[in-house]
Amino acid sequence: MKITLTPLERERYDIVRSCIDRDITNAEAAARLGLQVRQVQNLKRAVEKDGEQGILHGSRGRASNRATHPETVSIVTVFLKDEKHRDFGPTFAQEQLVKQGVILCTETIRSLMIKEKLWKPKARRGPAIHREWRPRMQMKGELVQFDGSYHDWFEDGTEACLLAAADDATSEVSAVFEDNEGVRSVFRFWWQYILTNGLPVAIYLDKFSTYKVNHKNAVDNAEMLTQFERAMAELGIRVICANSPEAKGRIERLFGTLQDRLVKEMRLRSIKTRDDANRYLAEEYLDDHNGRFSVAPKKEGDAHRPLTEDLRKRLSSIFSIQSERRVNNDFTIQFKSRWFQLAATQNTTVYKGDTVTIEERLDDSLCIRLRDTYLAYAELPDRPKRIKMKVVALTKEKPRWVPPADHPWRKAA
Numbered sequence: 001m002k003i004t005l006t007p008l009e010r011e012r013y014d015i016v017r018s019c020i021d022r023d024i025t026n027a028e029a030a031a032r033l034g035l036q037v038r039q040v041q042n043l044k045r046a047v048e049k050d051g052e053q054g055i056l057h058g059s060r061g062r063a064s065n066r067a068t069h070p071e072t073v074s075i076v077t078v079f080l081k082d083e084k085h086r087d088f089g090p091t092f093a094q095e096q097l098v099k100q101g102v103i104l105c106t107e108t109i110r111s112l113m114i115k116e117k118l119w120k121p122k123a124r125r126g127p128a129i130h131r132e133w134r135p136r137m138q139m140k141g142e143l144v145q146f147d148g149s150y151h152d153w154f155e156d157g158t159e160a161c162l163l164a165a166a167d168d169a170t171s172e173v174s175a176v177f178e179d180n181e182g183v184r185s186v187f188r189f190w191w192q193y194i195l196t197n198g199l200p201v202a203i204y205l206d207k208f209s210t211y212k213v214n215h216k217n218a219v220d221n222a223e224m225l226t227q228f229e230r231a232m233a234e235l236g237i238r239v240i241c242a243n244s245p246e247a248k249g250r251i252e253r254l255f256g257t258l259q260d261r262l263v264k265e266m267r268l269r270s271i272k273t274r275d276d277a278n279r280y281l282a283e284e285y286l287d288d289h290n291g292r293f294s295v296a297p298k299k300e301g302d303a304h305r306p307l308t309e310d311l312r313k314r315l316s317s318i319f320s321i322q323s324e325r326r327v328n329n330d331f332t333i334q335f336k337s338r339w340f341q342l343a344a345t346q347n348t349t350v351y352k353g354d355t356v357t358i359e360e361r362l363d364d365s366l367c368i369r370l371r372d373t374y375l376a377y378a379e380l381p382d383r384p385k386r387i388k389m390k391v392v393a394l395t396k397e398k399p400r401w402v403p404p405a406d407h408p409w410r411k412a413a
């Protein structure tokens with residue numbers, strides 16, 4: 001097959017031809033071509049043998065030894081144009097193709113996608129502006145970044161909430177789909193996290209109303225602290241609030257990764273419900289993600305504190321929504337349009353006007369606590385009528401005294 005010479009190759013041929021015709025010397029030809037005299041002599045022999053085709057490089061017109069086989073290119077193209085894979089990036093597409101037995105590097109996939117107009121190459125960035133990044137913590141468990149992300153995770157047009165925690169030292173991720181970022185959802189998340197990993201030293205999160213009252217007086221006014229801060233204080237976990245999303249960049253970047261990769265993985269598995277998604281997270285995805293993206297901490301060990309047996313027993317109380325109420329003169333308590341009558345016999349003394357704590361637990365049960373003692377009560381169907389109570393306090397029932405057999409009373413009888 002005859003190959004047409006480019007203008008540059010034509011010029012090289014003319015110079016070599018002039019040298020063959022002895023119009024110029026080998027040294028002059030070498031100077032014009034920027035070659036050694038020996039190379040000019042080799043070109044002269046090639047031109048004398050093959051004519052103008054002799055000026056061409058030996059690999060010109062031949063397929064590369066590293067060229068992708070046309071059949072493989074066809075398989076990859078069909079895969080990339082599938083509706084399920086419509087938004088795959090080169091890296092994610094390469095990982096999925098490997099699972100199907102097609103072994104190609106990411107750059108080859110990228111080139112094919114650009115050629116098929118399935119990927120737009122990114123413009124080169126200008127010189128980076130120097131920013132000082134906050135260094136990672138030294139040890140696992142010293143700081144855990146936590147946040148929630150509302151997104152169309154199931155691609156059904158509705159937003160679901162993914163709660164996620166990323167260890168600052170290792171980038172290991174814990175995540176679960178919940179109804180929202182409400183207190184109950186967050187409490188369920190951290191209850192499971194603590195049972196699995198232990199108690200972290202600190203939690204870094206956004207100034208969202210679930211976690212912290214965004215008010216200048218909140219630090220000084222204990223009544224304004226939210227349920228989350230109160231629960232963490234009972235567990236001995238420090239809460240650090242970020243003033244902007246950029247301040248907790250690792251968890252923000254994590255959500256960017258999950259919104260790209262997790263959505264596509266669930267699409268490939270036809271996952272459309274929260275239960276199926278949580279099962280997939282626990283059984284497969286998180287292990288794969290942490291194996292791929294986590295890093296080794298600077299210091300070995302784990303700063304998570306083990307959960308003591310006392311704290312384990314109190315978790316249902318700690319992770320409850322707590323409110324304070326006063327005991328009325330008739331020893332009733334009003335809470336959210338409901339009325340409760342305290343039992344006459346209690347394990348501690350209860351006075352009128354005492355302040356009690358109402359615990360709304362995650363299993364929807366309700367407990368009434370006075371200091372460290374839980375009170376017996378019954379819910380009333382209606383608001384009680386006002387009556388004058390002669391009883392000053394509720395306390396333990398005094399045992400009936402029984403005189404001994406030799407008591408004078410018995411002898412008199």
